[in-house]
Amino acid sequence: MNFPSRVITIAGSAAGGSAGIQADLKTFQELDVYGMSVVTAIVGRHPETDKNVHPQTLEAIEAQFATAMKQVGADGLKTGMLFSKEVIETVAALIKDSSIENITVDPVMIGKLDSKLLRDDAIDALMNKLVPRATIITPNVPEASLLLGGRDMTNVDDLKQAAIDLYPLGADNVLVKGGRLEGPAVDVLYDGKTITTFEAPRIHTVNTSGAGCTYSAAIAAYLAKGESITEAVRLAKSFVTTAIEHGFSYTEFVGPTYHAATRRFDEAHEIKVN
Numbered sequence: 001m002n003f004p005s006r007v008i009t010i011a012g013s014a015a016g017g018s019a020g021i022q023a024d025l026k027t028f029q030e031l032d033v034y035g036m037s038v039v040t041a042i043v044g045r046h047p048e049t050d051k052n053v054h055p056q057t058l059e060a061i062e063a064q065f066a067t068a069m070k071q072v073g074a075d076g077l078k079t080g081m082l083f084s085k086e087v088i089e090t091v092a093a094l095i096k097d098s099s100i101e102n103i104t105v106d107p108v109m110i111g112k113l114d115s116k117l118l119r120d121d122a123i124d125a126l127m128n129k130l131v132p133r134a135t136i137i138t139p140n141v142p143e144a145s146l147l148l149g150g151r152d153m154t155n156v157d158d159l160k161q162a163a164i165d166l167y168p169l170g171a172d173n174v175l176v177k178g179g180r181l182e183g184p185a186v187d188v189l190y191d192g193k194t195i196t197t198f199e200a201p202r203i204h205t206v207n208t209s210g211a212g213c214t215y216s217a218a219i220a221a222y223l224a225k226g227e228s229i230t231e232a233v234r235l236a237k238s239f240v241t242t243a244i245e246h247g248f249s250y251t252e253f254v255g256p257t258y259h260a261a262t263r264r265f266d267e268a269h270e271i272k273v274n
């Protein structure tokens, strides 16, 4: 048998199962890649406080990565919540010393409930140490805005300009995600030469917890399987759009996207690529 491609996520644990490591591993499984994880922090999330972040030690992070690389190896890697400058520097060094080719960096900063997932003093390290090692970065509008010093972004032209302006940070590809704007969900990819847009219909739902994690995990999975950047983004956006369409909630809290939706309903949203 051909073994499945291998992907490792370096991210935080989201106890509720919608986001973080949990969303990444569910996505990997759905897309038939072999999932591995390095837990950077445990988030015992609570709407009213950000004191529930329990960072792991740098030693624990290095040990998890070393174990996964020794026992399995990886064809792709994704980063999610890293939280501190020290963790970012450690992870950047691990990536530098590895031979992993496909690096997806989701510059996770703030959770849906305004929980702080990246310290203010870590943004410089993210920009200078990690982003330059990325095959692709996947900021949403608030993240792109912060990386650009607090720029206002309200339409697709703003997303395009942001992607162009983030490119010099050193990632091979920049994907600015417009899910938080009005109208259709348009994302903009820039590879230093060409702008490509990916459009899905707007889905009216509040149950989008972990959508960003799921999207970037799917990109990482498709890259590890050997898809081109454009095709990986298109397929991943289709996967996450279907997951969002079938999102649900067990309680009064914002619920998860449904990671199994593409498989369970055997449907995939069409994405317009331009």
Ligand code: PXL
Pocket (backbone or CB within 6 Å): 011, 012, 013, 014, 019, 020, 021, 043, 045, 080, 081, 108, 110, 111, 112, 113, 115, 117, 209, 210, 211, 212, 213
């Ligand atoms: O959705 C962003 C995110 C990423 N990682 C962890 C999270 C969240 C959101 O809550 O908890 C660990």
